[in-house]
Each structure stands twice: as structure tokens, then as C-alpha cells.
Amino acid sequence: MARQATRKADQYDDPKYNYQDYWAGREYENAAEVMAIKRLLKGQHFKHAVDVGGGYGRLSKLLGSFADKVTLAEPSQQQLDIAKIYLKDTPSVERKLLQAADLEMPAKSVDLVLVVRVLHHLPDPMVELKEIARVLKPGGTFVLEFANDSHFLNRVRYGIRGKRVPRSPVSIQDEAKVKAGELPFVNHHPKTIIEMLQKAGFEVEMVLSGSNLRSPRVKKVLGKNVLLGLEKVMQPLLAPIYFGPSVWLRLKKK
Numbered sequence: 001m002a003r004q005a006t007r008k009a010d011q012y013d014d015p016k017y018n019y020q021d022y023w024a025g026r027e028y029e030n031a032a033e034v035m036a037i038k039r040l041l042k043g044q045h046f047k048h049a050v051d052v053g054g055g056y057g058r059l060s061k062l063l064g065s066f067a068d069k070v071t072l073a074e075p076s077q078q079q080l081d082i083a084k085i086y087l088k089d090t091p092s093v094e095r096k097l098l099q100a101a102d103l104e105m106p107a108k109s110v111d112l113v114l115v116v117r118v119l120h121h122l123p124d125p126m127v128e129l130k131e132i133a134r135v136l137k138p139g140g141t142f143v144l145e146f147a148n149d150s151h152f153l154n155r156v157r158y159g160i161r162g163k164r165v166p167r168s169p170v171s172i173q174d175e176a177k178v179k180a181g182e183l184p185f186v187n188h189h190p191k192t193i194i195e196m197l198q199k200a201g202f203e204v205e206m207v208l209s210g211s212n213l214r215s216p217r218v219k220k221v222l223g224k225n226v227l228l229g230l231e232k233v234m235q236p237l238l239a240p241i242y243f244g245p246s247v248w249l250r251l252k253k254k
């Protein structure tokens with residue numbers, strides 16, 4: 001059974017916070033994510049895709065070219081309201097106020113789920129992963145992106161101190177704020193997430209290393225075209241060592 005959804009106000013519902021503005025100046029990151037999704041879904045077409053925690057629908061639009069119907073499942077009413085405008089030319093996307101832990105869809109009813117930049121708000125995502133497994137048909141596809149605590153630079157940083165990157169989620173949010181009710185913000189270790197996914201009934205089909213050049217200094221020196229040319233080569237090449245700050249997985253529901 002899915003956990004009862006517990007809605008709470010968070011920054012995505014704060015009228016002073018505009019998540020769309022976050023993307024200004026992040027054209028490389030956005031294009032790198034679009035590149036990863038296109039790569040993971042190349043040559044495939046789906047009946048019903050769900051963009052879980054899809055915000056204002058930044059990537060739901062893209063899903064529209066891979067599926068007949070797309071549901072933007074998002075717990076923030078403010079994001080859904082922005083999506084209404086952002087997706088006005090994409091009528092195949094329906095907007096629903098939903099949490100990942102309770103998608104309110106029949107079991108085995110969906111053949112593609114996308115989760116991007118959401119796991120950092122879920123320090124223990126097992127309930128959500130099981131709910132995604134429940135709604136996916138056997139053989140269905142799950143594309144997951146999460147913030148990688150074990151990226152190359154972090155491994156070097158820990159190594160210099162004679163330590164290993166922890167397998168448990170690492171909070172990069174002020175703990176006082178989390179206690180005060182703000183959303184948590186954590187980075188995950190790929191091995192921990194993959195173990196959880198296997199327990200939830202998924203099999204890893206493909207891995208990509210994402211946003212490999214996400215550094216203000218590198219971004220300043222290299223233009224967007226050069227960054228994306230390098231990103232294209234690095235995504236598959238560096239996947240086996242989880243090089244980048246973002247890990248992409250294409251999983252199959254068993």
C-alpha cells in the first residue's frame with residue numbers, strides 16, 4: 001500500500017520563489033539533461049508517461065514526444081499553476097496534484113516514469129520507489145536522475161582526508177531549516193540507490209554520467225557548444241565511474 005500523501009508547504013509553493021528563474025544561466029545543465037533523456041529513450045515510444053515531481057513541466061514537454069499521454073504528477077499547486085502556462089501548447093500533458101508516495105493510479109497502468117531532481121528531497125526514497133514500481137507495467141521503463149554524492153571531485157576531497165564517501169545520504173541543507181519544516185536536500189550514493197531500486201523490483205539497463213562540466217569556472221571558459229560536445233562524449237564514457245554530479249539510470253520494471 002502506498003503511504004498516505006502528506007502535503008506541506010515548501011519552497012515550491014512559496015510565491016517569492018520561482019523555480020523557473022533557477023534555470024536562467026543554466027542552459028548547459030538543461031541541455032545536458034535533455035541530451036541524457038533523449039539518449040536513454042532513443043527509438044522508444046510509450047502509451048502513458050508520468051513525470052513524477054515534474055515541477056512546472058520543464059521535462060514533461062520533452063516526454064510529450066515519447067508518449068501518447070503524459071501526466072505531470074507534482075505536489076506543489078504553484079508549480080502546477082505555472083505549468084498551465086508553460087505547457088499551454090502541449091495538450092497531451094495533464095497536470096495532477098500528487099506526491100510520489102501516492103500516485104493514485106491503478107497498479108501496472110503506466111509504461112514510463114521520469115524522476116529528475118526530486119530524490120534530493122527524499123532522504124529515504126524507498127516508499128516512493130515502491131510506489132513507482134507499483135504503477136509501472138512489468139517491462140515498463142523508469143528514468144531516474146539523482147544528485148551524486150560520490151562524484152569524482154567528492155571522492156578526491158574525501159580521499160585527501162583519508163575517508164570514503166558515505167553510503168548514507170548526505171544533507172547539504174541547513175538541518176535547522178529541515179527541522180523547521182523546510183524540504184530536506186540530500187545527495188545520494190549511487191550504490192545505495194541502485195540497491196534500493198533492485199529491492200523495489202527494478203533492473204538497471206543503462207547508466208549515464210550527467211552534467212559532467214557543471215563548474216562555474218569551466219562554464220566561463222568553454223562556450224555552450226564546446227561544453228555540450230564534451231558532455232556528449234562524457235555521458236556514456238564516464239558512467240562506469242559515476243564521474244559527474246548527476247547520475248542517470250534507465251531501469252526496467254521486472
Ligand SMILES: C[S@@+](CC[C@H](N)C(=O)[O-])C[C@H]1O[C@@H](n2cnc3c(N)ncnc32)[C@H](O)[C@@H]1O
Nearest residue numbers: 012053054055058075076099100116117118121
Ligand atoms: C528541483 S524540482 C525538479 C522539477 C522537475 N523534475 C525538473 O527537473 O525540472 C523538485 C520538484 O520535486 C517536487 N517534490 C518534492 N517532494 C516531492 C514528493 N514527495 N513527491 C513528488 N514530488 C516532490 C517539488 O515540488 C519540485 O517540483
